[in-house]
Amino acid sequence: MSTRRRSAAAAVARSAPIFAALGDATRLHIVAALSTRGPQSIVRLTAGTGVTRQAVTKHLRVLSGAGLVRGHRAGRERMWELDTERLEAARRSLEQISAQWDVALGRLKAFVEA
Numbered sequence: 001m002s003t004r005r006r007s008a009a010a011a012v013a014r015s016a017p018i019f020a021a022l023g024d025a026t027r028l029h030i031v032a033a034l035s036t037r038g039p040q041s042i043v044r045l046t047a048g049t050g051v052t053r054q055a056v057t058k059h060l061r062v063l064s065g066a067g068l069v070r071g072h073r074a075g076r077e078r079m080w081e082l083d084t085e086r087l088e089a090a091r092r093s094l095e096q097i098s099a100q101w102d103v104a105l106g107r108l109k110a111f112v113e114a
Contacts, residue, residue: 015093018086021066026051027059031068031082039081041074 022028030045037044046056060080063069067086071078 015090017066018068018090021062021068024059024062026055027063030056030059030063030080031087034069034080034082039079041077041079043077045080 022031026049029049033045034040042053042056042060045060046053049056060069060071064071068083069080070083071080073079
């Protein structure tokens with residue numbers, strides 16, 4: 001395997017926890033809420049969702065473990081915000097995979113047409 005492919009494979013492997021964390025609909029909803037509305041408390045994140053605060057707290061722990069969110073104290077509340085650096089790394093991994101597929105499909109097309 002070439003150095004470039006090993007590097008791409010390593011980047012995808014580092015992004016795996018991010019993709020696993022985003023594989024849950026509730027966690028994806030939390031990330032979307034933080035992305036569009038900025039930092040929020042658990043109370044705000046649970047409002048109108050039908051999900052308990054305890055469940056949201058567990059989901060936030062998973063997202064935090066994947067490096068997608070971080071929390072900080074603001075008075076009596078804990079505010080949660082999105083960490084866009086990890087999302088950007090995952091996006092770059094997906095772009096690498098997409099580029100590899102484009103090359104492979106181009107080779108297949110050339111083979112079929114020959």
